[in-house]
Amino acid sequence: MNKQRYAIIGAGAxxxxxxxxxxxxxxxxxxxxxxxxxxxxxxxxxxxxxxxDMHLRDLHTHASPETMPPCDVSLIGLKTTQNHLLADLxxxxxxxxxxxxxxxxxxxxxxxxAAIVGEQRVFGGCCFLCSSKVGPGHIRHIDFGKIVFGQYxxxxxxxxxAAQNNSTAAMGGSKTAGGSKAADGGTTAAEGDAKAxxxxxxICQDLNSAGVPTEFSGNLALVRWRKLMWNIPFNSLxxxxxxxxxxxxxxxxxxxxxxxxxxxxxxxxxxxGVEIPEAFIEKTLENTRKMVPYDSSMRLDFLNKxxxxxxxxxxxxxxxxxxxxxxxxxxxxxxxxxRYIDQTNS
Amino acid sequence: MNKQRYAIIGAGAxxxxxxxxxxxxxxxxxxxxxxxxxxxxxxxxxxxxxxxDMHLRDLHTHASPETMPPCDVSLIGLKTTQNHLLADLxxxxxxxxxxxxxxxxxxxxxxxxAAIVGEQRVFGGCCFLCSSKVGPGHIRHIDFGKIVFGQYxxxxxxxxxAAQNNSTAAMGGSKTAGGSKAADGGTTAAEGDAKAxxxxxxICQDLNSAGVPTEFSGNLALVRWRKLMWNIPFNSLxxxxxxxxxxxxxxxxxxxxxxxxxxxxxxxxxxxGVEIPEAFIEKTLENTRKMVPYDSSMRLDFLNKxxxxxxxxxxxxxxxxxxxxxxxxxxxxxxxxxRYIDQTNS
Numbered sequence: 012m013n014k015q016r017y018a019i020i021g022a023g024a025x026x027x028x029x030x031x032x033x034x035x036x037x038x039x040x041x042x043x044x045x046x047x048x049x050x051x052x053x054x055x056x057x058x059x060x061x062x063x064d065m066h067l068r069d070l071h072t073h074a075s076p077e078t079m080p081p082c083d084v085s086l087i088g089l090k091t092t093q094n095h096l097l098a099d100l101x102x103x104x105x106x107x108x109x110x111x112x113x114x115x116x117x118x119x120x121x122x123x124x125a126a127i128v129g130e131q132r133v134f135g136g137c138c139f140l141c142s143s144k145v146g147p148g149h150i151r152h153i154d155f156g157k158i159v160f161g162q163y164x165x166x167x168x169x170x171x172x173a174a175q176n177n178s179t180a181a182m183g184g185s186k187t188a189g190g191s192k193a194a195d196g197g198t199t200a201a202e203g204d205a206k207a208x209x210x211x212x213x214i215c216q217d218l219n220s221a222g223v224p225t226e227f228s229g230n231l232a233l234v235r236w237r238k239l240m241w242n243i244p245f246n247s248l249x250x251x252x253x254x255x256x257x258x259x260x261x262x263x264x265x266x267x268x269x270x271x272x273x274x275x276x277x278x279x280x281x282x283x284g285v286e287i288p289e290a291f292i293e294k295t296l297e298n299t300r301k302m303v304p305y306d307s308s309m310r311l312d313f314l315n316k317x318x319x320x321x322x323x324x325x326x327x328x329x330x331x332x333x334x335x336x337x338x339x340x341x342x343x344x345x346x347x348x349x350r351y352i353d354q355t356n357s
Numbered sequence: 358m359n360k361q362r363y364a365i366i367g368a369g370a371x372x373x374x375x376x377x378x379x380x381x382x383x384x385x386x387x388x389x390x391x392x393x394x395x396x397x398x399x400x401x402x403x404x405x406x407x408x409x410d411m412h413l414r415d416l417h418t419h420a421s422p423e424t425m426p427p428c429d430v431s432l433i434g435l436k437t438t439q440n441h442l443l444a445d446l447x448x449x450x451x452x453x454x455x456x457x458x459x460x461x462x463x464x465x466x467x468x469x470x471a472a473i474v475g476e477q478r479v480f481g482g483c484c485f486l487c488s489s490k491v492g493p494g495h496i497r498h499i500d501f502g503k504i505v506f507g508q509y510x511x512x513x514x515x516x517x518x519a520a521q522n523n524s525t526a527a528m529g530g531s532k533t534a535g536g537s538k539a540a541d542g543g544t545t546a547a548e549g550d551a552k553a554x555x556x557x558x559x560i561c562q563d564l565n566s567a568g569v570p571t572e573f574s575g576n577l578a579l580v581r582w583r584k585l586m587w588n589i590p591f592n593s594l595x596x597x598x599x600x601x602x603x604x605x606x607x608x609x610x611x612x613x614x615x616x617x618x619x620x621x622x623x624x625x626x627x628x629x630g631v632e633i634p635e636a637f638i639e640k641t642l643e644n645t646r647k648m649v650p651y652d653s654s655m656r657l658d659f660l661n662k663x664x665x666x667x668x669x670x671x672x673x674x675x676x677x678x679x680x681x682x683x684x685x686x687x688x689x690x691x692x693x694x695x696r697y698i699d700q701t702n703s
Binding site: 248251252254262264265267268271272275340341343344345346347348350351352354355 | 594597598600604608610611613614617618621686687689690691692693694696697698700701
């Protein structure tokens with residue numbers, strides 16, 4: 012079997028790193044670039060990484076999707092605030108039936124890609140990654156990097172009622188690589204699910220072979236909500252309080268608040284039918300205490316006067332929980348604060 | 358009957374204005390000054406006010422409480438963050454049995470004065486006032502100014518259980534000038550209450566005669582919680598969002614958040630046995646929309662790197678509601694944010 016061909020849509024701190032790892036391993040990777048196109052074509056892509064520094068030249072670079080070949084997997088590394096561009100960017104690389112791997116922050120962020128290629132061809136995933144772009148074609152990856160992804164099932168993420176109906180089956184799904192609801196005896200679209208599991212397994216294998224620790228989960232909703240337990244408090248507070256993760260964890264008031272928000276998100280997930288073990292609350296706090304002092308992605312967006320992902324990271328979960336009858340008051344407070352700050356920051 | 362003698366403890370934006378109004382009317386007013394003492398003794402006190410500009414010379418000024426005569430009423434115009442000074446400042450002017458009128462923001466802020474002179478000699482009140490100190494001995498009063506005060510009854514403010522037990526009687530008390538629980542047939546400490554009502558009526562009459570619209574209420578808890586419905590959202594958001602009242606009300610996210618906070622405080626008051634009519638929510642918003650663009654006192658403290666009154670304005674109500682079994686999640690979020698900001702702002 013030939014190696015899968017990858018498209019990287021948005022080769023920034025995230026897409027650039029994972030694309031470079033795949034390219035270094037010999038995969039055919041096509042990078043769609045915007046502002047960095049000329050620089051990367053001339054000087055290559057430089058990645059300072061805990062996985063080994065790389066300086067990759069002679070990459071397949073594209074300034075427009077029209078020059079891209081059909082790819083098996085299109086990896087979305089754009090910010091969700093750029094999702095309005097997907098209708099122009101995705102059709103070319105996915106034109107022969109390739110799938111989309113949406114590695115964006117937030118909840119139900121796959122919906123925009125699904126509207127273009129169909130939800131059965133969409134995977135979503137979370138990256139536990141500390142990486143940032145430090146210059147044109149220059150990425151610095153300082154900590155973590157694992158990807159956990161799964162098949163996109165809109166009904167188990169965004170529609171609360173459906174999520175509750177599905178929760179038993181979804182929770183019964185294996186959370187280890189290769190598991191899926193269909194493999195456990197799902198009753199609908201079994202063939203489509205089986206095909207998706209096969210593709211998911213291949214992507215998982217590709218990334219692991221390239222040195223990116225990757226897990227294919229049968230429960231994307233669980234993965235996303237677990238990530239939100241970090242993203243909502245630490246992205247929000249880092250902007251609102253102008254603080255690093257370390258400053259938040261070292262302060263008695265900020266850390267108590269972070270924990271209260273984490274507990275609220277945990278309860279919001281439960282309302283949506285996503286049961287996360289209680290112990291994960293303390294684990295999230297403990298991981299953050301041990302983290303290299305880090306500016307969250309939202310804080311970097313704020314400091315660079317870019318739009319913040321308040322809708323994907325706070326707005327969507329807030330609405331999903333509210334539809335399930337649970338009001339996340341703290342998250343709602345943060346959401347409105349961020350929207351105000353976002354609007355005055357442009 | 359001789360005119361009452363007044364002490365002004367803390368002659369800033371609030372104490373300076375009311376003291377000047379009383380002095381202009383011919384009351385004997387003793388101003389306890391700190392940083393402005395030399396300036397006011399030499400140049401007098403300058404007040405630019407919507408009630409008429411004043412430049413008062415030859416005032417009774419004091420650099421220390423030791424030189425003050427016993428006064429009938431000591432008006433506290435200090436910030437609550439200065440309350441640790443009261444043990445030194447209050448004994449001299451109150452030494453012949455004078456009462457204390459605590460015109461400070463927050464909830465249960467009378468407790469510190471009550472610990473010194475006894476709670477039966479303490480009145481608390483809220484000022485609906487836009488005034489600020491613009492220079493040494495120079496106050497600018499730009500809008501409003503009404504005082505609503507009442508007898509301090511710790512059990513009806515800070516202890517949730519007691520407040521609930523008392524609520525029927527308290528709510529039955531007249532809210533107009535001169536009314537009080539005792540006058541309506543209170544069962545305990547009736548003589549003390551009758552004396553307090555008499556003193557309260559006299560203070561009310563004095564201030565009104567001096568041109569300060571003043572109301573003596575039989576329900577201080579109601580007055581304080583109603584004020585908190587403004588103070589909590591607008592003080593907090595003006596600091597956290599770095600915004601004026603106008604910027605908050607003009608922004609869809611900030612104004613929606615302000616309303617949600619107001620509703621939460623309204624519910625917190627109800628949990629403490631203080632029933633505020635629903636219509637007051639919209640009235641609070643409407644008054645703020647019509648307000649001259651104004652920096653809240655907390656924002657002025659923040660901008661001038663002074664300690665903020667987070668405990669008095671948010672912490673005390675938060676704890677009172679929690680003791681009654683009601684969690685004000687939004688207020689708690691704001692409280693921790695302000696405490697963090699306060700700590701990093703010094």
